[in-house]
Amino acid sequence: MKYYSTNRQSPEVSLREAVMRGLAPDGGLYMPGELPSIPKAFFNNISSMSLSDIAFIVADRMLGSDINSSVLRRIVAETFSFDIPLVQIDDNVYSLELFHGPTGAFKDIGARFLARVISHYSGQAPGQKVKVLVATSGDSGAAVAAGFHGVPGIETYILYPSGGLSRAQISALSLPGRSVTPIEVLGTFDDCQRLVKQAFIDSSLRREVAITSANSINIARLLPQMCYFFHGYASLLAHGERQDASPSGSPVVFSIPSGNLGNLTAGLMSMQMGLPVSRFIVANNVNNVTVDYLHEGVLKPRRAIPTVAKAMDVGNPSNITRILDLFAGSHAAITRVVDGYTVSDRDIKGTISLSHLSSGYLLDPHSAAALCALRSRLSPGEKGIFLATAHPAKSARVVAEATGEKVPPVFEPTSRRHNAPPHARISGSYDALRRLIVN
Numbered sequence: 138m139k140y141y142s143t144n145r146q147s148p149e150v151s152l153r154e155a156v157m158r159g160l161a162p163d164g165g166l167y168m169p170g171e172l173p174s175i176p177k178a179f180f181n182n183i184s185s186m187s188l189s190d191i192a193f194i195v196a197d198r199m200l201g202s203d204i205n206s207s208v209l210r211r212i213v214a215e216t217f218s219f220d221i222p223l224v225q226i227d228d229n230v231y232s233l234e235l236f237h238g239p240t241g242a243f244k245d246i247g248a249r250f251l252a253r254v255i256s257h258y259s260g261q262a263p264g265q266k267v268k269v270l271v272a273t274s275g276d277s278g279a280a281v282a283a284g285f286h287g288v289p290g291i292e293t294y295i296l297y298p299s300g301g302l303s304r305a306q307i308s309a310l311s312l313p314g315r316s317v318t319p320i321e322v323l324g325t326f327d328d329c330q331r332l333v334k335q336a337f338i339d340s341s342l343r344r345e346v347a348i349t350s351a352n353s354i355n356i357a358r359l360l361p362q363m364c365y366f367f368h369g370y371a372s373l374l375a376h377g378e379r380q381d382a383s384p385s386g387s388p389v390v391f392s393i394p395s396g397n398l399g400n401l402t403a404g405l406m407s408m409q410m411g412l413p414v415s416r417f418i419v420a421n422n423v424n425n426v427t428v429d430y431l432h433e434g435v436l437k438p439r440r441a442i443p444t445v446a447k448a449m450d451v452g453n454p455s456n457i458t459r460i461l462d463l464f465a466g467s468h469a470a471i472t473r474v475v476d477g478y479t480v481s482d483r484d485i486k487g488t489i490s491l492s493h494l495s496s497g498y499l500l501d502p503h504s505a506a507a508l509c510a511l512r513s514r515l516s517p518g519e520k521g522i523f524l525a526t527a528h529p530a531k532s533a534r535v536v537a538e539a540t541g542e543k544v545p546p547v548f549e550p551t552s553r554r555h556n557a558p559p560h561a562r563i564s565g566s567y568d569a570l571r572r573l574i575v576n
């Protein structure tokens with residue numbers, strides 16, 4: 138399959154090139170040239186299928202012409218090596234727990250898949266390691282470090298700002314061996330991003346080593362996220378819910394705690410491939426650029442402000458261009474299937490507290506935002522699934538304040554981190570980074 142840029146000012150490319158480039162040369166995001174439909178028959182026995190079987194079938198429809206089936210089956214199995222349970226919260230509401238991966242957030246899934254796809258392509262040019270560069274201001278670094286650690290054919294360099302990460306976030310980057318090199322940059326996150334950009338435009342460096350990025354806009358991070366929408370639907374049927382229970386067809390509504398809109402994009406692509414979904418709800422925190430767009434029809438990016446759902450503190454959602462592209466730019470077409478709701482920090486803490494009191498179910502702030510939006514928007518007869526995107530232990534302080542309950546630390550430093558090499562440390566100068574990469 139060919140991949141095109143949403144800006145349509147650069148040539149269509151193969152999957153390999155779209156993955157290795159990350160961003161298209163014209164600054165657009167890559168999209169698959171078509172969304173192959175999934176045969177109706179698939180949905181008749183989907184409820185008895187395993188996560189990895191469903192994920193393989195979806196991935197094979199998308200990528201089967203680019204990656205050999207047996208390789209793809211292995212990549213999918215290694216990516217989805219943990220459970221994604223659907224937990225019933227009440228009669229009509231379910232939690233899709235995407236946080237059982239190594240770093241406790243759904244970003245593990247995209248990172249694990251991307252690492253293995255890059256490794257697959259690097260194996261086609263034996264003897265040469267691909268160097269992956271990524272700048273992080275927090276959690277995405279942990280998912281990338283864990284997802285790329287020990288994957289053959291790849292060396293990963295993670296740049297983070299000195300003083301910008303919590304102790305747990307820094308320790309999550311410390312892994313044994315040499316395949317992941319954390320680099321503390323004496324500067325800001327912007328300096329880290331500038332250094333990475335400089336490496337990509339350094340043509341003499343690119344002649345010496347193969348470099349690529351694990352940036353969140355990479356199409357190979359998005360594709361595996363489609364799989365869990367199909368899996369969530371299958372699990373709902375397995376819970377005994379009927380797919381024809383509503384006159385409009387499917388009663389299924391997904392509520393998505395949103396920042397850069399990767400999950401919403403994956404959900405909408407799944408729907409266009411034939412997943413029986415009735416609609417989506419976007420939950421924003423007070424950085425509600427997307428919700429404002431849905432209500433007003435105008436996109437007004439602005440500076441983000443901090444909230445308790447940090448990973449959703451986004452003022453200019455990158456994947457909105459992909460969503461506009463999916464609907465040919467039509468606001469009316471988008472709002473037919475996407476509804477939006479804004480959740481304040483108070484709503485988030487109230488939802489965590491109420492859920493704990495009424496059922497003992499612990500929510501992290503991002504998942505709580507999605508549940509809060511779902512409760513306020515779900516109509517009678519609908520069945521709602523909200524994406525639980527992070528483990529409550531990752532926001533232990535907020536959860537403890539809202540519930541009075543201490544959440545045991547699941548992702549704290551472990552003993553295996555003791556034999557991790559110390560982090561490299563560089564000033565904001567590009568030469569120092571270049572030397573690290575070349576050696």
Ligand SMILES: *Cc1c(COP(=O)(O)O)cnc(C)c1O
Pocket residue numbers: 242243244276394395396397398399400401448449503526527
């Ligand atoms: C990144 C993140 C989000 C936002 O997801 P998008 O796909 O960028 O909209 C929500 N919750 C958590 C825990 C995250 O890490």
